[in-house]
Amino acid sequence: HEKVDFAYQRKKYEYNIDDLRKENTEAMVQLEFAQTTLRQWAKLIQELQHKVDICETDRREAIDGRRELQEQNQQNSKKALQEEDRATKLLQEKASVADELKEVRAELDKARKIAKKLQDDLDFAMRRQTSSLSVMSRQQSTTDTSEWLKYNQHLSLDDKVRALADRLSDFERMVRCPVCKKAESRRDAALRVCGHTFCRECIERDVNSRRRKCPVCNEKFNQGDVLELYLS
Known part of the structure; x- marks a missing residue:
């Protein structure tokens, strides 16, 4: 009856472990997807930041150019107006890119939170799997020891000591x-x-x-x- 109960328990743990492994696999796939998304968002942020920097540089150059033209000659007022218009457009473009950058950063924060939750779920699943394996191992060891004692009960004391020493050596190797x-x-x-x-x-x-x-x-x-x- 004990062997039947142990076989049932072992089968039960094996099913639990299979379920845990499936959960681990799914969590790792989701985590990898989240990490890929994070890298994509980070790359996009870098590109947008570069555009912002370019816009800011161009805007400053346009303003400096306008000031120089005004100081040099009023006859160049037309060109100065063009530069001013260009500077205004660049400023608007910078504001637009900055807004987009803000939205991307918000999405990146969300992706990071999702990735952290997936990592936490995966860690929890791994701890459950390790715990289940440990419980099954202890039950298996107890049953094996009981069977070993029954099988060797006819041996002499010296033979039992030697057999037990061999078994301890096996455990040490394990x-x-x-x-x-x-x-x-x-x-x-x-x-x-x-x-x-x-x-x-x-x-x-x-x-x-x-x-x-x-x-x-x-x-x-x-x-x-x-x-x-x-x-x-």
């Missing part, structure tokens, strides 16, 4: 960092992008060296993709 493989290292960090786990020291070494690729699958990651992992 929680040891697969990169440095140090006896004292533990898998206490995970990568959001691929789910592989390592010790914090190995991950920080990759981050500081700017290599920033998973040592197992070479998937690229950012510093924000490093998650803390607790084995309890």
